[in-house]
Amino acid sequence: MINESQPEATTSNYFQVAVSDDQSAINEVDNQETTQSVSQSKADKAEIRRQRIEAAVERSKTEYKAEHAYTERGWFTNPETERNVLSKNKVDKQHLEYITTNLYYSEPPNYEEALRLILDSFDPKAKHSGGLPRELLDTGLRCSLKCNDIENAINLADSSKVLWKGQFAGIAALASDAYLIANRPKDALSPLFISTSFFGLHEPILSRLSKILKQIISSSSLSSSSSNANHGYQQTKHFLNILEKVVIWKSNYLQKPLFNDQPDASSSRSSESVNTNRHGDENGNENIPKDTNIDISFDKPINLQSIIEELEIIDEETINGLKGTVNRLNKGSKNEPEVIEKSVREL
Numbered sequence: 378m379i380n381e382s383q384p385e386a387t388t389s390n391y392f393q394v395a396v397s398d399d400q401s402a403i404n405e406v407d408n409q410e411t412t413q414s415v416s417q418s419k420a421d422k423a424e425i426r427r428q429r430i431e432a433a434v435e436r437s438k439t440e441y442k443a444e445h446a447y448t449e450r451g452w453f454t455n456p457e458t459e460r461n462v463l464s465k466n467k468v469d470k471q472h473l474e475y476i477t478t479n480l481y482y483s484e485p486p487n488y489e490e491a492l493r494l495i496l497d498s499f500d501p502k503a504k505h506s507g508g509l510p511r512e513l514l515d516t517g518l519r520c521s522l523k524c525n526d527i528e529n530a531i532n533l534a535d536s537s538k539v540l541w542k543g544q545f546a547g548i549a550a551l552a553s554d555a556y557l558i559a560n561r562p563k564d565a566l567s568p569l570f571i572s573t574s575f576f577g578l579h580e581p582i583l584s585r586l587s588k589i590l591k592q593i594i595s596s597s598s599l600s601s602s603s604s605n606a607n608h609g610y611q612q613t614k615h616f617l618n619i620l621e622k623v624v625i626w627k628s629n630y631l632q633k634p635l636f637n638d639q640p641d642a643s644s645s646r647s648s649e650s651v652n653t654n655r656h657g658d659e660n661g662n663e664n665i666p667k668d669t670n671i672d673i674s675f676d677k678p679i680n681l682q683s684i685i686e687e688l689e690i691i692d693e694e695t696i697n698g699l700k701g702t703v704n705r706l707n708k709g710s711k712n713e714p715e716v717i718e719k720s721v722r723e724l
Contacts, residue, residue: 470498470509470510470513473494473495473498473513474510474512474513474516476491476494477491477494477495477513477516477517477520478491478512478516480494481516481519481520486523488519488520488523488524489520489524491516491520492517492520492521492524492526492529495509495513495516495517495520496517496529498513499517499532499533499536501532501535501536503536505539506536506537506539506540507532507533507536509536511540511545511548514533514536514537514540514548515547515548515551517529517533518530518533518534518537518548518551518552518554518555519551521533521555522551522554522555522558525558527555527558527559530555530558530559531555531556531559533552533555534551534552534555534556534568537549537551537552537568538552538568541567541568541571541572541575542571542572542575543575543576544576545572546572546576546579546581546582548568549568549569549571549572549582550568550569550572550581550582550585552568553565553566553567553568553569553585553589554585556568557589562589562592562593562596563593563688563689563690565585565589566586566589566590566688566690566695566699567692567694567695567698569582569585569586569589569698570586570695570698570699570701570702571694571695571697571698571701572698573586573698573701573702573705574697574698574699574700574701574702574704574705575698575701577705578623578627578702578705578706579627580624580627580628583620583623583624583627584624586620587617587620587621587624590613590616590617590620591617593610593613593688594610594613594614594617597610610687611683611687612679612680612683612684612687613683613684613687613688615677615679615680616679616684616703616706619679619706620706623706678707679703679706679707681699681700681703684699684703685699
């Protein structure tokens with residue numbers, strides 16, 4: 378074979394050219410043999426693997442028998458099982474949640490035992506939620522409220538602060554109830570304001586807000602030594618009136634069935650159920666309309682700073698929560714500037 382890349386052979390370089398041609402021919406033969414051996418080895422490996430898998434499948438048909446497994450009731454709490462949550466030093470939170478939920482909804486319910494099990498895993502100094510998942514913290518708060526255990530209810534409520542800003546309005550409502558039974562109504566406002574600010578205006582939260590604000594105003598009016606007795610919580614009452622309107626407006630949607638077969642009868646029942654629960658402001662201020670078609674707009678905007686002063690709020694997070702709530706409610710103000718949409722070119 379003549380190597381075209383080599384110079385033409387002459388009398389002076391004939392030997393070198395011949396050696397180079399021989400070496401090129403040897404290398405070409407070696408490359409062909411290597412390629413054939415590699416392709417052949419891959420095919421052999423694939424065939425060996427196929428045979429091995431086929432043999433394993435056939436062997437499994439004789440070595441493994443068909444079985445039917447079932448789970449017995451109460452296996453979590455069975456002392457003979459290895460997964461009994463109460464027999465281990467490190468508690469499995471998922472199993473603990475099962476046990477405490479079972480105790481909470483048992484007949485009759487055993488709130489004390491469920492609370493005791495949760496408190497055994499509760500660490501007030503933990504970085505997040507007392508070392509408890511959200512479900513256990515929720516059950517613990519409910520049990521402490523059912524047992525009227527004020528001290529543990531407050532500890533659990535304090536540990537739930539990190540959840541007030543998330544989409545866990547239920548935890549915020551339970552924390553507010555805990556502060557309320559401890560006769561701390563102003564502290565009970567904090568989780569509700571924060572939840573409303575982040576999560577939106579929802580009837581159960583707003584109803585609690587309305588109830589607590591009424592309690593603060595009524596208790597202050599009975600106390601002659603209160604610094605707010607002179608001005609009578611005017612801005613707070615205005616804020617409360619707006620809240621009441623929004624609560625009734627939100628309640629209308631909760632009263633309507635998903636499938637309305639009898640629209641006239643259901644609408645009358647809805648109107649009656651809403652109006653019987655709301656009779657206006659008990660403090661003698663402007664009455665709340667009893668009509669279900671409520672105009673929630675208002676002329677006078679909410680004065681945030683005056684409400685902070687009247688309620689004597691000093692906590693920064695509570696103030697921010699109140700600010701977010703007021704901003705949401707102020708969207709119904711008739712004095713709110715109209716938003717003018719502009720095209721991209723105009724902007």
